[in-house]
Amino acid sequence: MAKRVKRIGVMTSGGDSPGMNAAIRAVARASSYYRVECLGFMRGFQGMIENDYIELNARSVRNIINLGGTILKSARSKEFLTEEGRAKAAANLKKANIDAMILIGGDGTFRGGKVFSEEHNIPVIGVPGTIDNDIFGTHYTIGYDTALNTVIDAVDKIRDTASSHNRLFFVEVMGRDAGFIALNSGIGAGAEEILIPEEDLGLDRLLNSLERSRRSGKTSSIVIVSEGDKIGKNVFELAAYVKDNLPYYDAKVTVLGHIQRGGSPTCFDRVLASRLCVKAVELALDGQQDIMVGMMNNEIKAIELVNALKSKPTINKELLRISDILSV
Protein backbone atom coordinates (compact mmCIF):
# COMPACT_ATOMS: atom_id res chain seq x y z
CA MET A 1 0.00 0.00 0.00
CA ALA A 2 1.26 3.48 -0.87
CA LYS A 3 2.55 5.61 2.02
CA ARG A 4 0.05 8.25 3.22
CA VAL A 5 0.98 11.64 1.81
CA LYS A 6 1.25 14.28 4.53
CA ARG A 7 3.44 16.93 2.97
CA ILE A 8 3.63 18.16 -0.61
CA GLY A 9 6.26 20.40 -2.19
CA VAL A 10 5.68 22.72 -5.15
CA MET A 11 8.02 24.75 -7.32
CA THR A 12 8.06 26.69 -10.60
CA SER A 13 10.92 26.22 -13.04
CA GLY A 14 12.12 27.28 -16.50
CA GLY A 15 10.71 30.33 -18.28
CA ASP A 16 7.96 31.85 -16.14
CA SER A 17 4.45 32.06 -17.57
CA PRO A 18 1.30 33.95 -16.62
CA GLY A 19 -0.89 31.71 -14.49
CA MET A 20 1.93 30.14 -12.49
CA ASN A 21 0.69 32.01 -9.42
CA ALA A 22 -2.83 30.72 -9.97
CA ALA A 23 -1.25 27.26 -10.11
CA ILE A 24 0.69 27.74 -6.85
CA ARG A 25 -2.48 29.02 -5.20
CA ALA A 26 -4.43 25.97 -6.36
CA VAL A 27 -1.74 23.58 -5.02
CA ALA A 28 -1.70 25.35 -1.64
CA ARG A 29 -5.49 25.58 -1.38
CA ALA A 30 -6.12 21.98 -2.47
CA SER A 31 -3.48 20.83 0.03
CA SER A 32 -5.22 22.77 2.76
CA TYR A 33 -8.62 21.38 1.69
CA TYR A 34 -7.29 17.82 1.95
CA ARG A 35 -5.42 18.66 5.17
CA VAL A 36 -1.89 18.08 3.97
CA GLU A 37 0.99 20.48 4.45
CA CYS A 38 2.51 22.35 1.54
CA LEU A 39 5.99 23.83 1.08
CA GLY A 40 6.93 26.12 -1.80
CA PHE A 41 10.53 25.76 -3.02
CA MET A 42 12.12 28.94 -4.36
CA ARG A 43 13.77 29.28 -7.82
CA GLY A 44 12.83 25.81 -9.03
CA PHE A 45 15.37 23.02 -8.64
CA GLN A 46 17.91 25.49 -7.26
CA GLY A 47 15.76 26.10 -4.16
CA MET A 48 15.52 22.35 -3.63
CA ILE A 49 19.33 22.14 -3.73
CA GLU A 50 19.72 25.09 -1.34
CA ASN A 51 16.83 24.01 0.92
CA ASP A 52 15.21 27.38 0.29
CA TYR A 53 11.49 27.08 0.88
CA ILE A 54 8.49 28.82 2.39
CA GLU A 55 5.44 27.34 4.04
CA LEU A 56 2.29 27.76 2.00
CA ASN A 57 -1.23 27.62 3.30
CA ALA A 58 -4.67 28.71 2.14
CA ARG A 59 -4.21 32.28 3.42
CA SER A 60 -0.61 32.81 2.32
CA VAL A 61 -1.65 32.49 -1.34
CA ARG A 62 -4.41 35.10 -1.18
CA ASN A 63 -4.51 37.82 -3.86
CA ILE A 64 -2.11 36.11 -6.25
CA ILE A 65 -4.50 34.47 -8.73
CA ASN A 66 -4.38 37.65 -10.81
CA LEU A 67 -0.61 38.19 -10.73
CA GLY A 68 1.82 37.46 -13.56
CA GLY A 69 5.23 35.93 -12.82
CA THR A 70 5.66 33.49 -9.95
CA ILE A 71 5.91 34.26 -6.22
CA LEU A 72 8.20 31.22 -5.92
CA LYS A 73 10.52 32.72 -8.57
CA SER A 74 11.94 30.62 -11.37
CA ALA A 75 15.33 29.53 -12.65
CA ARG A 76 17.07 27.07 -14.90
CA SER A 77 19.44 25.31 -12.49
CA LYS A 78 22.78 24.12 -13.90
CA GLU A 79 23.64 22.38 -10.63
CA PHE A 80 20.57 20.17 -10.86
CA LEU A 81 21.97 18.75 -14.12
CA THR A 82 24.66 17.08 -12.01
CA GLU A 83 24.22 13.94 -9.90
CA GLU A 84 25.63 15.74 -6.84
CA GLY A 85 23.15 18.58 -7.24
CA ARG A 86 20.21 16.19 -7.44
CA ALA A 87 21.51 14.23 -4.43
CA LYS A 88 21.65 17.45 -2.37
CA ALA A 89 18.08 18.26 -3.40
CA ALA A 90 16.88 14.75 -2.51
CA ALA A 91 18.53 14.91 0.91
CA ASN A 92 16.81 18.23 1.60
CA LEU A 93 13.40 16.95 0.53
CA LYS A 94 13.79 13.84 2.67
CA LYS A 95 14.82 15.98 5.65
CA ALA A 96 11.77 18.19 5.09
CA ASN A 97 9.55 15.07 4.92
CA ILE A 98 8.27 15.85 1.44
CA ASP A 99 6.19 12.92 0.16
CA ALA A 100 5.63 14.26 -3.37
CA MET A 101 6.80 17.21 -5.47
CA ILE A 102 4.62 19.13 -7.90
CA LEU A 103 6.74 20.63 -10.66
CA ILE A 104 5.25 23.49 -12.66
CA GLY A 105 7.22 24.15 -15.84
CA GLY A 106 8.08 22.95 -19.32
CA ASP A 107 9.85 19.94 -20.79
CA GLY A 108 13.24 20.82 -19.27
CA THR A 109 11.59 20.79 -15.85
CA PHE A 110 9.94 17.44 -16.52
CA ARG A 111 13.15 15.91 -17.82
CA GLY A 112 14.96 16.95 -14.63
CA GLY A 113 12.06 15.72 -12.51
CA LYS A 114 11.99 12.32 -14.15
CA VAL A 115 15.71 11.66 -13.64
CA PHE A 116 15.41 12.93 -10.06
CA SER A 117 12.52 10.64 -9.25
CA GLU A 118 14.25 7.62 -10.81
CA GLU A 119 17.44 8.26 -8.85
CA HIS A 120 15.88 9.09 -5.48
CA ASN A 121 12.43 7.55 -5.53
CA ILE A 122 10.68 10.81 -4.70
CA PRO A 123 7.33 10.99 -6.53
CA VAL A 124 6.98 13.91 -8.94
CA ILE A 125 3.93 15.24 -10.72
CA GLY A 126 4.36 17.65 -13.63
CA VAL A 127 2.05 20.55 -14.41
CA PRO A 128 2.65 22.13 -17.85
CA GLY A 129 3.46 25.82 -17.47
CA THR A 130 5.07 27.57 -20.43
CA ILE A 131 3.96 30.19 -22.93
CA ASP A 132 5.23 27.97 -25.79
CA ASN A 133 2.41 25.37 -25.67
CA ASP A 134 4.96 22.76 -26.76
CA ILE A 135 4.15 19.93 -24.33
CA PHE A 136 2.78 16.61 -25.51
CA GLY A 137 -0.23 15.34 -23.53
CA THR A 138 -2.03 18.65 -23.12
CA HIS A 139 -3.82 20.84 -25.63
CA TYR A 140 -2.96 23.91 -23.55
CA THR A 141 -0.11 24.89 -21.26
CA ILE A 142 -0.50 27.50 -18.52
CA GLY A 143 0.42 30.93 -19.88
CA TYR A 144 -0.05 30.24 -23.57
CA ASP A 145 -3.46 31.90 -23.84
CA THR A 146 -2.25 35.02 -22.01
CA ALA A 147 0.82 35.21 -24.26
CA LEU A 148 -1.40 34.98 -27.36
CA ASN A 149 -3.52 37.85 -26.09
CA THR A 150 -0.42 39.91 -25.31
CA VAL A 151 0.85 39.32 -28.85
CA ILE A 152 -2.38 40.30 -30.59
CA ASP A 153 -2.67 43.39 -28.42
CA ALA A 154 0.86 44.43 -29.44
CA VAL A 155 0.29 43.61 -33.11
CA ASP A 156 -2.96 45.60 -33.14
CA LYS A 157 -0.90 48.61 -32.07
CA ILE A 158 1.77 47.92 -34.68
CA ARG A 159 -0.99 47.68 -37.29
CA ASP A 160 -2.03 51.27 -36.52
CA THR A 161 1.39 52.67 -37.28
CA ALA A 162 1.99 50.23 -40.18
CA SER A 163 -1.17 51.45 -41.81
CA SER A 164 -0.46 55.17 -41.18
CA HIS A 165 2.97 54.89 -42.83
CA ASN A 166 2.22 52.24 -45.49
CA ARG A 167 4.82 49.96 -43.98
CA LEU A 168 5.60 46.28 -43.84
CA PHE A 169 6.32 44.98 -40.32
CA PHE A 170 8.08 41.78 -39.36
CA VAL A 171 7.04 40.92 -35.81
CA GLU A 172 9.11 38.26 -34.07
CA VAL A 173 7.33 36.25 -31.40
CA MET A 174 8.59 33.67 -28.90
CA GLY A 175 7.95 29.93 -28.90
CA ARG A 176 11.47 28.52 -28.86
CA ASP A 177 11.37 25.83 -31.60
CA ALA A 178 7.58 25.61 -31.76
CA GLY A 179 5.25 27.74 -33.85
CA PHE A 180 2.07 27.66 -31.74
CA ILE A 181 2.30 31.26 -30.58
CA ALA A 182 3.08 32.51 -34.09
CA LEU A 183 0.41 30.49 -35.85
CA ASN A 184 -2.48 31.32 -33.56
CA SER A 185 -1.57 34.93 -32.87
CA GLY A 186 -0.91 35.38 -36.60
CA ILE A 187 -4.46 34.40 -37.42
CA GLY A 188 -5.86 36.36 -34.48
CA ALA A 189 -3.97 39.48 -35.50
CA GLY A 190 -4.79 39.09 -39.21
CA ALA A 191 -1.19 38.70 -40.37
CA GLU A 192 -0.28 38.57 -44.05
CA GLU A 193 2.16 35.71 -43.59
CA ILE A 194 3.12 33.49 -40.66
CA LEU A 195 6.57 31.90 -40.53
CA ILE A 196 6.89 28.88 -38.23
CA PRO A 197 9.62 26.25 -37.72
CA GLU A 198 7.27 23.35 -38.48
CA GLU A 199 6.69 24.48 -42.07
CA ASP A 200 9.47 25.79 -44.28
CA LEU A 201 7.71 28.02 -46.77
CA GLY A 202 10.92 29.37 -48.29
CA LEU A 203 11.98 32.89 -49.18
CA ASP A 204 10.57 32.83 -52.71
CA ARG A 205 7.11 32.13 -51.48
CA LEU A 206 7.34 35.01 -49.02
CA LEU A 207 8.53 37.43 -51.72
CA ASN A 208 5.77 36.27 -54.09
CA SER A 209 3.15 36.65 -51.45
CA LEU A 210 4.27 40.17 -50.54
CA GLU A 211 4.45 41.10 -54.19
CA ARG A 212 0.94 39.75 -54.76
CA SER A 213 -0.51 41.63 -51.81
CA ARG A 214 0.96 44.88 -53.03
CA ARG A 215 -0.54 44.32 -56.47
CA SER A 216 -3.90 43.51 -54.88
CA GLY A 217 -4.00 46.97 -53.31
CA LYS A 218 -2.69 46.37 -49.80
CA THR A 219 -0.73 49.31 -48.48
CA SER A 220 0.63 47.80 -45.27
CA SER A 221 1.31 44.30 -44.05
CA ILE A 222 2.28 42.34 -40.97
CA VAL A 223 4.39 39.18 -41.09
CA ILE A 224 4.57 37.17 -37.86
CA VAL A 225 7.88 35.35 -37.49
CA SER A 226 8.36 32.63 -34.91
CA GLU A 227 11.77 32.91 -33.23
CA GLY A 228 12.57 29.32 -34.20
CA ASP A 229 11.68 29.63 -37.88
CA LYS A 230 14.46 28.67 -40.27
CA ILE A 231 14.19 31.49 -42.81
CA GLY A 232 13.35 34.03 -40.13
CA LYS A 233 16.20 32.89 -37.84
CA ASN A 234 17.50 36.42 -37.95
CA VAL A 235 14.49 38.61 -38.42
CA PHE A 236 16.62 41.70 -39.14
CA GLU A 237 18.44 39.92 -41.98
CA LEU A 238 15.12 38.68 -43.28
CA ALA A 239 13.72 42.22 -43.38
CA ALA A 240 16.90 43.44 -45.13
CA TYR A 241 16.60 40.65 -47.71
CA VAL A 242 12.99 41.59 -48.43
CA LYS A 243 13.93 45.27 -48.77
CA ASP A 244 16.70 44.36 -51.24
CA ASN A 245 14.34 42.30 -53.35
CA LEU A 246 11.20 44.40 -53.04
CA PRO A 247 12.64 47.93 -52.71
CA TYR A 248 9.22 49.62 -52.69
CA TYR A 249 8.59 48.11 -49.24
CA ASP A 250 9.48 50.21 -46.21
CA ALA A 251 10.16 47.23 -43.92
CA LYS A 252 10.50 47.48 -40.14
CA VAL A 253 11.16 44.91 -37.43
CA THR A 254 9.66 44.54 -33.94
CA VAL A 255 10.88 41.83 -31.59
CA LEU A 256 8.23 41.40 -28.92
CA GLY A 257 10.53 39.50 -26.54
CA HIS A 258 9.80 38.99 -22.88
CA ILE A 259 6.66 41.12 -22.67
CA GLN A 260 5.06 37.88 -23.89
CA ARG A 261 5.89 36.23 -20.58
CA GLY A 262 4.41 38.90 -18.33
CA GLY A 263 1.05 40.32 -17.39
CA SER A 264 -2.05 39.28 -15.54
CA PRO A 265 -3.22 35.82 -16.68
CA THR A 266 -6.39 35.55 -18.77
CA CYS A 267 -9.41 33.86 -17.25
CA PHE A 268 -8.65 30.83 -19.41
CA ASP A 269 -5.17 30.44 -17.90
CA ARG A 270 -6.45 30.94 -14.35
CA VAL A 271 -9.10 28.25 -14.78
CA LEU A 272 -6.65 25.91 -16.50
CA ALA A 273 -4.06 26.35 -13.73
CA SER A 274 -6.72 25.79 -11.06
CA ARG A 275 -8.07 22.63 -12.67
CA LEU A 276 -4.64 21.13 -13.40
CA CYS A 277 -3.30 21.77 -9.92
CA VAL A 278 -6.30 20.49 -7.97
CA LYS A 279 -5.93 17.30 -10.01
CA ALA A 280 -2.17 17.20 -9.42
CA VAL A 281 -2.69 17.34 -5.64
CA GLU A 282 -5.42 14.68 -5.78
CA LEU A 283 -3.18 12.36 -7.79
CA ALA A 284 -0.29 12.92 -5.38
CA LEU A 285 -2.59 11.99 -2.48
CA ASP A 286 -3.61 8.93 -4.42
CA GLY A 287 0.04 7.82 -4.46
CA GLN A 288 0.54 8.39 -8.20
CA GLN A 289 3.96 9.37 -9.41
CA ASP A 290 6.00 10.36 -12.44
CA ILE A 291 3.01 11.63 -14.35
CA MET A 292 1.99 14.92 -15.91
CA VAL A 293 -1.49 16.38 -15.77
CA GLY A 294 -2.83 17.91 -18.95
CA MET A 295 -6.04 19.10 -20.52
CA MET A 296 -7.21 17.18 -23.57
CA ASN A 297 -10.56 18.13 -25.13
CA ASN A 298 -11.47 20.07 -22.00
CA GLU A 299 -10.88 17.09 -19.73
CA ILE A 300 -8.08 16.91 -17.17
CA LYS A 301 -6.07 13.76 -17.75
CA ALA A 302 -2.78 12.37 -16.51
CA ILE A 303 -0.11 10.76 -18.68
CA GLU A 304 3.19 9.14 -17.76
CA LEU A 305 6.00 11.71 -17.70
CA VAL A 306 8.05 9.45 -19.93
CA ASN A 307 5.34 9.61 -22.59
CA ALA A 308 4.93 13.37 -22.27
CA LEU A 309 8.66 13.66 -22.96
CA LYS A 310 8.75 11.22 -25.86
CA SER A 311 6.86 13.33 -28.38
CA LYS A 312 6.11 16.90 -29.30
CA PRO A 313 2.62 18.15 -30.04
CA THR A 314 1.94 18.82 -33.71
CA ILE A 315 0.61 22.06 -35.13
CA ASN A 316 -2.75 22.12 -36.83
CA LYS A 317 -1.93 22.53 -40.52
CA GLU A 318 -5.51 23.56 -41.20
CA LEU A 319 -4.65 26.86 -39.51
CA LEU A 320 -2.01 27.56 -42.18
CA ARG A 321 -4.64 27.01 -44.86
CA ILE A 322 -7.02 29.37 -43.06
CA SER A 323 -4.30 31.99 -42.83
CA ASP A 324 -3.60 31.63 -46.57
CA ILE A 325 -7.22 32.06 -47.52
CA LEU A 326 -7.70 35.05 -45.26
CA SER A 327 -4.65 36.93 -46.47
CA VAL A 328 -5.94 37.06 -50.06
Ligand code: F6P
Ligand atom coordinates in the same frame (compact mmCIF):
# COMPACT_ATOMS: atom_id res chain seq x y z
O1 F6P B 1 10.16 28.71 -22.99
C1 F6P B 1 9.69 29.99 -22.82
C2 F6P B 1 10.56 30.98 -23.54
O2 F6P B 1 10.04 32.29 -23.32
C3 F6P B 1 10.75 30.73 -25.02
O3 F6P B 1 9.67 31.16 -25.79
C4 F6P B 1 12.03 31.50 -25.30
O4 F6P B 1 12.71 30.94 -26.39
C5 F6P B 1 12.81 31.29 -24.03
O5 F6P B 1 11.87 30.95 -23.02
C6 F6P B 1 13.60 32.49 -23.59
O6 F6P B 1 14.26 32.14 -22.42
P1 F6P B 1 15.06 33.11 -21.42
O7 F6P B 1 14.27 33.20 -20.18
O8 F6P B 1 16.33 32.40 -21.16
O9 F6P B 1 15.23 34.42 -22.10
